[in-house]
Amino acid sequence: MSVRPYRDIYRRECRQIHVGSVPIGGGAPIAxxxxxxxxxxDVEATIAQVRAAEAAGADIVRVSCPDEDSTKALKHIVRATEVPxxxxxxxxxxxxxxAAEAGAACLRINPGNIGSAERVRDVVRAAKDHGCSMRIGVNAGSLEKDLLEKYGEPCPEAMVESALDHARILEDNDFFEFKISVKASDVFLAVAAYQGLAEACDYPLHLGITEAGGMIGGTVKSSIGxxxxxxxxxxxTIRVSLSADPVEEVRVGFDILKSLGLRHRGVQIISCPSCARQAFPVIKTVEVLEQRLAHITTPMSLSIIGCVVNGPGEARETDIGLTGGSRGRSHKVYVGGIAxxxxxxxxxxxxxxxMVEEKAAAIEAAKEAEKADAA
Structure with a gap:
């Protein structure tokens, strides 16, 4: 019996695949x-961007391969980075x-769009030979003509049908190591399509609201959908599609998962919007703390509240807490919920x-000691 049943999320059961060393579905953490x-x-620039995404916590990074120069570069990119x-x-x-020969861990491809059955067999053979999984990526903006004629417009039913048609091609080639996405820039359309697809198959699902927009608008749309x-x-697995630095996509993705208790990475800061009661500059303090604590990967909670109205209560629920006291003077620090x-x-x-760095170090040391004892 759950202590807080209102917070329980029961994940859809599905088969598990792998993207390189990262398990997807089957109860694995959401990537x-x-x-x-x-x-x-541009090998150097792409490697730098992949490494930045790795440092931000990305589990998987996708690169576009529109031409032969790109697939030639892919070999060097794969060798120079750790993430699949x-x-x-x-x-x-x-x-x-x-791309499969160059070491890609996964191919994002729609098998129905690459030509003859022989071509599909060649791609499947390459994927099997090189340990590649695949993602079928259906997009509302590029649905097949016959489906648009059948349904009149992009709709959830058309997107699900497209996804299942592509899946059937891979199944007919005895290939099942794939996940599926049905993305749209319209939140309602995307959510309804994913709901329909979740009921129609047991493959892992890659979520995304495609072309979501800029940093603020795209974050809002993605968070809703x-x-x-x-x-x-x-x-x-999820991707937050923003017209922004890929590192920001990773950060927003983790924040969405952390807000739902589905992933825990780094310091989660609970802070107030501030008001006339604040005893220190909350907004500036939080901004600086976010920058200076970005290197911490250990899961931890920190509350930064400007006054005593909600400060002590929030501090009770976090690992470390700060509550404003006298304006411009002394403030209360909480550890483990206690002043x-x-x-x-x-x-x-x-x-x-x-304090956060010391606690993170202590947590990691305890983990290492536990591993040593178990060994």
Whole structure:
């Protein structure tokens, strides 16, 4: 019996595949993905962007492979990075084969769009030979003509039918190591399509609201759409599509998962919007703390509240808490929910950073000791 049943999320049961070393579906943690926006043929720039995404916590990174120069570069990119690389392929079956040979962990491809049955067999053979999984990626903006004629417009039923048609092609070729996405820029359309697909198959689902927009608008749209699906247990891997740095996509993705208790990475800051009661500059303090604590990967909670109205209550629920006391003077620091000591304005940020770093180090040391004992 759950202590807080209102917080329970029961994830949809599905088969499990692998993207490189990362398990997808079958109860595995929900993976966070992003995509590079450099020219893939620019090896140095693309490697730098992949590494930045890795440092931000990305589980998987996708790169576009529109031409032979890109698939040639892919070999060097895969060797120079740790995270599994997905090769984004459209129409050209030779690019898919080249990407598999270059070391891609997964091919994002729609088998129905690459030509003859023989071409599909060649791609499947390359995927099997090189240990590649695949993602069938249906997009409302590029549905097949026959489905648009049948349904009149992009709709959930058309997107699900498209996904299942592509899946059937892979199944007929005895290939089942794939996940599916049915993305749309319209939140209602995307959510309804994913709900229909979740009922129609047991493959892992990659979630996304495609072309969501800029940093703020795209984050809001993605949080609504992905949040609805994840809350209902649908989704095994996600990408937040933003017109922004790929690192921001990773951060937003983790924040969505952390808000739902589905992934825990880094410091989750609970902070107030501030008001006339604030005893220290909350907004600036949080902004600086987010920057200075970005390197912490250990799951931890930190509350930064400007006054005593909600501060003590929020601090009771976090690992470390700060509550404003006298304006411009001393403030209360909580440890494990209990009032511990006071701190002055001029030492506030450095002190909190030091406390978080020390606690993270202690948590990691305890984990290592536990592993050593188990061995």
């Amino acid at each position: 966070v993905q992003t995509m590079t926006n450099t020219l893939t043929s 690389i997905v090769a984004d392929i459209h129409f050209h079956h030779k690019r898919a084969i080249e 992905l949040g609805m699906l994840l809350w209902s247990g649908i989704g095994d 511990d000591h006071n701190i002055d304005d001029d030492k506030l940020v450095d002190h909190i950073v030091s």
